[in-house]
Amino acid sequence: MTGRRLLDRSVLQGxxxxxxxxxxxxxxxxxxxxxxxxxIEVEAYDEDDPASHTFRGRTPRNAVMFGAAGHAYVYFTYGxxxxxxxxxxPDGHGQAVLLRAAEIVDGEAVLxxxxxxxxxxxxxxxxxxxxxSALGIDGAMGGVDLLDPASPVRLARDGYEPPAVATGPRVxxxxxxxxxxxxxxxGHPLVSRYVRHxxxxxxxxx
DNA sequence: CGCCGGATGTCCT
DNA sequence: GGACATCCGGCGC
Numbered sequence: 197m198t199g200r201r202l203l204d205r206s207v208l209q210g211x212x213x214x215x216x217x218x219x220x221x222x223x224x225x226x227x228x229x230x231x232x233x234x235x236i237e238v239e240a241y242d243e244d245d246p247a248s249h250t251f252r253g254r255t256p257r258n259a260v261m262f263g264a265a266g267h268a269y270v271y272f273t274y275g276x277x278x279x280x281x282x283x284x285x286p287d288g289h290g291q292a293v294l295l296r297a298a299e300i301v302d303g304e305a306v307l308x309x310x311x312x313x314x315x316x317x318x319x320x321x322x323x324x325x326x327x328x329s330a331l332g333i334d335g336a337m338g339g340v341d342l343l344d345p346a347s348p349v350r351l352a353r354d355g356y357e358p359p360a361v362a363t364g365p366r367v368x369x370x371x372x373x374x375x376x377x378x379x380x381x382x383g384h385p386l387v388s389r390y391v392r393h394x395x396x397x398x399x400x401x402x
Numbered sequence: 403c404g405c406c407g408g409a410t411g412t413c414c415t
Numbered sequence: 416g417g418a419c420a421t422c423c424g425g426c427g428c
Binding site: 249252255256257271272273274275276394 | 411
Binding site for chain 3: 415
């Protein structure tokens with residue numbers, strides 16, 4: 197699409213629940229391989245958040261979340277899945293926004309090849325691990341600056357403006373299960389289905 | 403729609 | 416040592 201350019205870092209400087217809806221409609225791109233997707237669903241995580249990897253302080257794994265906004269926090273979970281977050285906020289604050297779902301902009305053949313021929317259209321980029329997998333994102337991408345033109349994966353915007361933003365509880369978190377920090381483009385058919393954690397904390401919506 | 407198991411890193415309850 | 420994870424695919428009803 198014409199007019200695409202890297203996101204301004206100032207867009208990411210606020211707290212993650214404020215920044216999260218701003219990421220809807222932005223483009224995650226790997227120009228060197230010709231792929232690009234438009235983000236349609238995200239979740240915020242921050243330091244005062246029992247569901248966040250940073251809740252118990254800084255560790256080697258989560259250190260990137262305490263660093264500069266615009267870098268990629270990539271984590272491995274359930275022994276097999278990679279997921280990607282965009283770090284937000286000022287340095288020293290452990291917060292980020294998880295990229296949960298997207299739609300194809302460019303490079304469908306490359307994206308599809310990574311996910312396998314059997315995958316249905318609706319499952320290609322729906323869910324954080326599927327999204328990361330389709331774009332070839334893994335631990336090697338951890339910590340890269342998404343706003344640096346030299347990075348293999350980058351965050352950009354074009355003229356698109358999301359029509360309306362909806363919010364609701366995050367998917368699959370056990371603690372603070374009802375905090376409404378998931379944001380998506382209202383009515384979009386490719387937003388991931390809400391799955392409450394099997395053992396979600398029922399006594400504490402916060 | 404619901405249940406279940408996979409396979410491994412992280413941080414301890 | 417061990418519980419659990421910002422999940423997904425397969426299978427059964």
